[in-house]
Amino acid sequence: MTQVVNQDLAVSAAQVVASGSPLYPPTSRQSAAQKIKRTPSDHPATKEQREEILAAPGFGKFFSDHVVRATWLKGQGWQPAELVAADASAGGLSINALHYGQSIFEGLKAYRHPDGGIYTFRPEANALRFQRSAYRLALPPVPTDLFIGALEVLVQADQAWVSSEPDQAFYLRPLEFGSEPALGVKPSDHVTYVLMGSPVGSYFANGVSPVKVWISGEFVRAAPGGTGEAKCAGNYAASLLAQSEAAAQGCDQVVWIDANERKYIEEMGGMNLFFVYGKGAQAKIVTPKLTGTLLPGVTRDSLLTLAADLGYQVEEVKITVDQWREGCASGEITESFACGTAAVITPVGQVDSKDFGTWTIGDGTPGEITMKLRQALVDIQTGRAVDHHNWMHRLV
Numbered sequence: 600m601t602q603v604v605n606q607d608l609a610v611s612a613a614q615v616v617a618s619g620s621p622l623y624p625p626t627s628r629q630s631a632a633q634k635i636k637r638t639p640s641d642h643p644a645t646k647e648q649r650e651e652i653l654a655a656p657g658f659g660k661f662f663s664d665h666v667v668r669a670t671w672l673k674g675q676g677w678q679p680a681e682l683v684a685a686d687a688s689a690g691g692l693s694i695n696a697l698h699y700g701q702s703i704f705e706g707l708k709a710y711r712h713p714d715g716g717i718y719t720f721r722p723e724a725n726a727l728r729f730q731r732s733a734y735r736l737a738l739p740p741v742p743t744d745l746f747i748g749a750l751e752v753l754v755q756a757d758q759a760w761v762s763s764e765p766d767q768a769f770y771l772r773p774l775e776f777g778s779e780p781a782l783g784v785k786p787s788d789h790v791t792y793v794l795m796g797s798p799v800g801s802y803f804a805n806g807v808s809p810v811k812v813w814i815s816g817e818f819v820r821a822a823p824g825g826t827g828e829a830k831c832a833g834n835y836a837a838s839l840l841a842q843s844e845a846a847a848q849g850c851d852q853v854v855w856i857d858a859n860e861r862k863y864i865e866e867m868g869g870m871n872l873f874f875v876y877g878k879g880a881q882a883k884i885v886t887p888k889l890t891g892t893l894l895p896g897v898t899r900d901s902l903l904t905l906a907a908d909l910g911y912q913v914e915e916v917k918i919t920v921d922q923w924r925e926g927c928a929s930g931e932i933t934e935s936f937a938c939g940t941a942a943v944i945t946p947v948g949q950v951d952s953k954d955f956g957t958w959t960i961g962d963g964t965p966g967e968i969t970m971k972l973r974q975a976l977v978d979i980q981t982g983r984a985v986d987h988h989n990w991m992h993r994l995v
């Protein structure tokens with residue numbers, strides 16, 4: 600099996616260590632979960648309320664009964680985590696995160712498998728990215744044991760919210776933010792970590808139908824030295840205007856290009872992009888190289904491995920918008936798709952822009968390799984295929 604993965608994540612972990620950002624003594628994972636105090640909610644949803652929500656959950660609109668919460672205090676470190684009712688307060692209007700955006704998050708999903716267990720996908724990778732984001736935003740890293748222990752405790756408590764319907768999952772949202780009530784611009788001395796859960800269906804209302812994308816000429820998502828590779832709140836706030844512009848142009852999603860030369864493709868909304876060159880067994884799967892301004896997606900990383908497992912050539916390179924358009928015109932590029940935890944893989948059918956033209960990818964319908972990779976990944980995540988890479992982590 601070709602091992603294409605983990606280099607970026609590993610290098611960056613080393614950077615976190617080298618940076619001198621505080622590290623916390625590792626505990627055993629089991630003891631991390633055991634140490635979380637459980638105070639069950641006294642007002643959980645009734646069975647009827649929960650079933651009504653699970654019948655049509657949408658995406659991220661409803662939340663389960665509990666959250667896991669921990670506080671970090673300067674000079675004292677992480678205080679014991681606790682499971683509490685989901686609506687327990689975590690700070691007032693003066694907290695740093697609301698004013699200065701010292702806030703990061705993660706996103707991963709839990710799936711109910713045919714063996715009855717509830718599993719999540721590569722949580723160590725999300726824990727590591729969370730630590731890297733924390734470093735960039737001057738927040739203390741949440742130790743991996745606490746990160747995974749919290750997943751186990753929340754999913755155990757709220758397992759009735761994990762559907763076994765095919766297109767549904769339980770979305771897990773770790774969030775860390777500066778919660779010191781103070782208006783000085785400095786790293787917060789009081790930090791809160793919260794893990795919440797939300798039952799979800801398809802991310803896009805139309806399921807896996809191809810999206811039309813708008814290349815943003817005016818707005819920039821991330822510049823070298825900025826926060827592009829961190830999963831921080833401000834990146835998403837700054838993306839909303841361009842997303843609205845895309846919608847006004849009749850497109851579903853925005854595609855970002857690089858800030859310097861305004862020609863290299865970076866990513867799409869909250870997803871990484873892939874391009875398929877050629878067809879059949881000879882096809883090559885290409886994705887933009889991580890330059891520091893893209894979010895290093897866990898799905899992107901996993902697909903590089905799965906594509907190689909399936910016998911395709913894989914490549915991480917800088918690719919320009921002109922190459923994308925010309926490759927589609929010549930037939931060299933046969934498919935394009937976007938990938939991320941929320942929507943897994945979404946085919947890209949059409950591209951529109953002010954400066955680069957308008958074109959269709961292939962015949963605008965989902966590509967064969969796109970759908971093959973999607974199926975291969977979903978089968979592992981939902982427990983229907985052998986997990987050769989040990990990516991699945993049993994939570995309950």
Ligand SMILES: Cc1ncc(COP(=O)(O)O)c(C=O)c1O
Nearest residue numbers: 869870871894896897898939940
């Ligand atoms: C900006 C951005 N790019 C890419 C991704 C895909 O990352 P992942 O595959 O880890 O969900 C996400 C979602 O987390 C994102 O927000």
